[in-house]
Amino acid sequence: MGWLMWSCQLLCLQLVLLHSLSFALLVFSTSHEQSSALLHFKFKQLFSFVESGAYRSCDTQLHYPKMKYWKEDIDCCTREGVTCDMVTGHLIGLDLNCSWLYGRIPSNSSLFLLSHLKKLNLASNDFNLSEIPFNFVRFPSLIHLILSSSNFYCQVPFEITHLSKLISLDLAVNGLDEGVLTLKTPVMEGIVHNLTELEELVLDDVTMSTVGPGYLTNLSSSLTLLSISVCQSHGSFPENIFHFPNLRTLELSGNYLLTCSFPKVNWSSPLMYLDVSSTQFSGEMSDSIENLKSLEHLDIRSCMFIGSIPTSLVISHSCHI
């Protein structure tokens, strides 16, 4: 019974969204109601949702305030965007992508009581240039954390490196217009050291100007997707990453001072998508690129390669000196 009482505290989640012309606040609060049933979300009032500029990536058809349609007194697990574990009843997934959330997430939000959460997707909302809450560390079971295009600002908190079960981490395109989201060396070291299960790492537009690309060397070799376009990354990109056995997408474009050349020998990998455009990638365009049998997209525009590209490849644009 112990878990049930605890669950009830967590599950009876109330969402209140307050909004006035210049002020909106997203508050999650707990109710201590007990229930013998599965976890239930409860919410009292949803005054208003705000459409802001942060929704560029949302399909207008699918883009609406999901929580507005959440009904009280029905099993929360049936609510749109909510996933529960069928056996334990714990709430394990929250997908509030494109849900018009506006405001900061208070550090005492009862969101952080959902300690069984495995998947959290808050992409394409507007967190009003607030910092990514370090309280995400309260989700030790988290395997997917998606916070892209949500107007987070400032520094990626070190605590994110404690989420050692993460399989995907997406912090791309934050700090729209007014600011930038920055990732510092200790955080990257922590990601490399602790997030050993990582398969997808997406940091496009996150400023990493102080992180030497060498730190990426020891990233989890389970990676299938690495996307770090326009990160102000400069220096020498580690060649070993081209040999990662499962890597299918490598997106490095727009790092104008990032250098490297393609492996000259023994380059076989399942790469399907390779974009190194607008970088300082250089050297002989080696035949080894022909070994990439799965390659569907290659972009080497505005690079400094020498030689021509094997005609057998499908090429979006070639690059000449």
Ligand SMILES: *[C@@H]1O[C@H](CO)[C@@H](O)[C@H](O)[C@H]1NC(C)=O
């Ligand atoms: C959004 O940020 C602005 C500027 O910091 C602040 O004045 C406003 O109260 C914030 N709104 C919310 C809902 O947090």
Ligand SMILES: *[C@@H]1O[C@H](CO)[C@@H](O)[C@H](O)[C@H]1NC(C)=O
């Ligand atoms: C969170 O803290 C603020 C004050 O810092 C308080 O006004 C609010 O009621 C608290 N919310 C919850 C859910 O405890």
Ligand SMILES: *[C@@H]1O[C@H](CO)[C@@H](O)[C@H](O)[C@H]1NC(C)=O
């Ligand atoms: C968010 O939802 C939109 C559809 O509205 C979809 O295109 C997009 O891929 C989703 N993004 C994430 C990160 O889940």
Ligand SMILES: *[C@@H]1O[C@H](CO)[C@@H](O)[C@H](O)[C@H]1NC(C)=O
């Ligand atoms: C790894 O995670 C543990 C907690 O799980 C934390 O104490 C430690 O600081 C992290 N190490 C690095 C290098 O980030």
Ligand SMILES: *[C@@H]1O[C@H](CO)[C@@H](O)[C@H](O)[C@H]1NC(C)=O
């Ligand atoms: C990568 O790991 C190897 C072996 O553990 C270690 O010797 C090397 O210093 C690490 N490189 C970086 C950049 O952390």
Ligand SMILES: *[C@@H]1O[C@H](CO)[C@@H](O)[C@H](O)[C@H]1NC(C)=O
């Ligand atoms: C390339 O592969 C061959 C055969 O597996 C091996 O003998 C050789 O050492 C490899 N060369 C490099 C540079 O890794």
